[in-house]
Amino acid sequence: MSAVGAPIPVLHITGSLGLGGTEKTLQLFVSHLDKARFSPSVFAFEDGPRRAMLAAKGIDVFVGGDLLVILQRLRPAIVHLHRPGWPDPKVLRLLRLAGVPAVVETNVFGRFDPSPQAKIIDRHLFVSRFCLERYGQMNQINVKGPRYQVLYNPVDTDLFARYSRQNDAVAHCVGRLSRPDPGKWSALALEMLPHLQKHIPDMTYRVIGGTPKAKQWVHTRGLDDHVKFCEAVHTDEELADFFNSISVLAHANDTGESFGLVIAEAMAAGLPVVTHPCPSPKDNAQLELVEHGQTGLIATTAEEYATAVAWLLNHPREARAMGEAGRAKAQRLYRAQTVTRQLETIYQDLLDSSQTTAGHSNEQASIQEI
Numbered sequence: 001m002s003a004v005g006a007p008i009p010v011l012h013i014t015g016s017l018g019l020g021g022t023e024k025t026l027q028l029f030v031s032h033l034d035k036a037r038f039s040p041s042v043f044a045f046e047d048g049p050r051r052a053m054l055a056a057k058g059i060d061v062f063v064g065g066d067l068l069v070i071l072q073r074l075r076p077a078i079v080h081l082h083r084p085g086w087p088d089p090k091v092l093r094l095l096r097l098a099g100v101p102a103v104v105e106t107n108v109f110g111r112f113d114p115s116p117q118a119k120i121i122d123r124h125l126f127v128s129r130f131c132l133e134r135y136g137q138m139n140q141i142n143v144k145g146p147r148y149q150v151l152y153n154p155v156d157t158d159l160f161a162r163y164s165r166q167n168d169a170v171a172h173c174v175g176r177l178s179r180p181d182p183g184k185w186s187a188l189a190l191e192m193l194p195h196l197q198k199h200i201p202d203m204t205y206r207v208i209g210g211t212p213k214a215k216q217w218v219h220t221r222g223l224d225d226h227v228k229f230c231e232a233v234h235t236d237e238e239l240a241d242f243f244n245s246i247s248v249l250a251h252a253n254d255t256g257e258s259f260g261l262v263i264a265e266a267m268a269a270g271l272p273v274v275t276h277p278c279p280s281p282k283d284n285a286q287l288e289l290v291e292h293g294q295t296g297l298i299a300t301t302a303e304e305y306a307t308a309v310a311w312l313l314n315h316p317r318e319a320r321a322m323g324e325a326g327r328a329k330a331q332r333l334y335r336a337q338t339v340t341r342q343l344e345t346i347y348q349d350l351l352d353s354s355q356t357t358a359g360h361s362n363e364q365a366s367i368q369e370i
Contacts, residue, residue, distance in 0.1 A: 128152070272319045
């Protein structure tokens, strides 16, 4: 534990330091924590590009090695796990052995951990209201108490607002962004293209994360002149440049989204978003972010999807109004500074509770001694 008046040590634990949304969330949280109150560090089982980004912010990062030794060395008052929610008994057992006073998890996919070790977790944070409510319904758990809370993923909305610009030259340009993983795609992302071309013959589709199958699909249908497969981006500045090259974000993922970080970032950049629902019980938080007719449009078939994209491209004033509504929503709900302050409140609440519990235990021990 920290000395009186010293920043409270907090250790964030994640699987890797790759470029995914889970790792980005961790990075934004530890970067924005009030360093006068909290002293964050990071442990990851696998290395990745975010290690250098965290180090550049002055964050101590530990990769691999003996987690128990690190826990005993750092003696964190709080451990914050970033995990899918599935059982992870080894890590939880180490936290118990180390006597960590408070354990928080960001349950990225809203999954249930029935293991006895999971009882050590004091606060379960869900990245969307959809995930929290599904978790309660599927597992018959009352999620109305403080033990279960929604804490949206943080977004650097200030950066996207600062870098975004309106560009009339991209009026007929729509974009898509994901990892080059088939599991991140929907057939809608491709099947809407022939319909969209009929609506807008000079349309351009810029894609980050194109899979070999997607590239082959485009080529065999003679759409190479309309689709540009772009290189991956690694920083928010590069991502903002990509958003500036399009006027609509086309989101399509048959797995759905437990939050939808790319959607939230596009909203922060002032872009309207087109997305689609997924059948229950798949993730559907994309519908929590994109409100039909307000921050974007929702479609269910390839023709509907193409019509929605075309309408936004052909109605720039209305599209811009939706984009600005999305920007305002992102600023209100997902701004990194705001969400991190909410996290700090959760941390402090847990610390206060643990001190009260410890005080009661000491009082009972004194009574027994008398």
